[in-house]
Amino acid sequence: MPAMEIREMEPSDWHTVSKIYQEGIDTGFATFEKSIPSYEAWDRAHMKSCRFVANDNGQILGWAALSPVSSRCVYGGVAEVSIYVGKNQRGRGVGKVLMERLISESERQGLWTLQSGIFPENTASIKLHGMVGFRYIGKRERVGRLDGVWKDNLLFERRSKVVGID
Numbered sequence: 001m002p003a004m005e006i007r008e009m010e011p012s013d014w015h016t017v018s019k020i021y022q023e024g025i026d027t028g029f030a031t032f033e034k035s036i037p038s039y040e041a042w043d044r045a046h047m048k049s050c051r052f053v054a055n056d057n058g059q060i061l062g063w064a065a066l067s068p069v070s071s072r073c074v075y076g077g078v079a080e081v082s083i084y085v086g087k088n089q090r091g092r093g094v095g096k097v098l099m100e101r102l103i104s105e106s107e108r109q110g111l112w113t114l115q116s117g118i119f120p121e122n123t124a125s126i127k128l129h130g131m132v133g134f135r136y137i138g139k140r141e142r143v144g145r146l147d148g149v150w151k152d153n154l155l156f157e158r159r160s161k162v163v164g165i166d
Contacts (some may be wrong), residue, residue: 006101009051010061014039017053024084029121032144032151047079049109052101054085056092061089062099066106069115074130077112077164083114089122090118099132103158112164117153126154136160154165 009017018039020027024030037045050066062085067080081102085094106114118125134156141152 004054004056004061004097006052006054006097009038009053009065012041013053013060013063017063017136018042020060020063020084020086026144027122029119030125032146034146046082050079050102050111052098052105052106054089054098054134057127061086061095062098064102065104066111066114072082077110079106079111079114081116083128095124095128096131099128103132107160107163110163112160113157115155115157117155120154122153126156129156129158132158 013066018036021033022036027038028125045067047068051063052065053063054061062083062095064081066079066081069075069080081099081112083095085098101114103113105113114134116125116129117140120126120139135158137155137157140153140155141154144151
């Protein structure tokens with residue numbers, strides 16, 4: 001595993017973060033997105049807390065952030081995970097370290113459930129989610145189209161063992 005620190009993402013990281021995001025888009029199985037949004041659009045769509053980058057001597061290796069799943073107050077403790085690792089850093093433990101920090105900070109922020117929708121082909125993401133305590137909860141069949149092809153989406157969730165247990 002590379003020597004790295006996990007730190008809060010800063011707006012000035014967007015240039016590199018967006019490149020890593022584009023590498024994920026280029027795989028064809030990381031997201032339904034087809035292009036990188038502006039930082040302003042991305043910022044509006046993601047929670048202000050729980051945004052992290054993995055950094056090794058000034059090089060950003062990957063990033064993770066959370067999005068609210070709904071504006072309804074009943075879902076205030078539930079968030080959707082986004083996690084991306086640079087193509088030259090995959091398979092080296094970067095995602096696991098990012099995810100562990102995301103989980104611990106999400107609990108500190110009072111979130112009780114994290115969820116992810118993952119394409120079936122994204123076996124590395126499925127494995128990562130399993131390693132950090134997510135469980136498979138179902139499949140949304142043909143939920144969306146990507147480049148004219150219907151795609152399934154596997155749903156995973158992780159319930160906190162310390163928040164929302166009463």
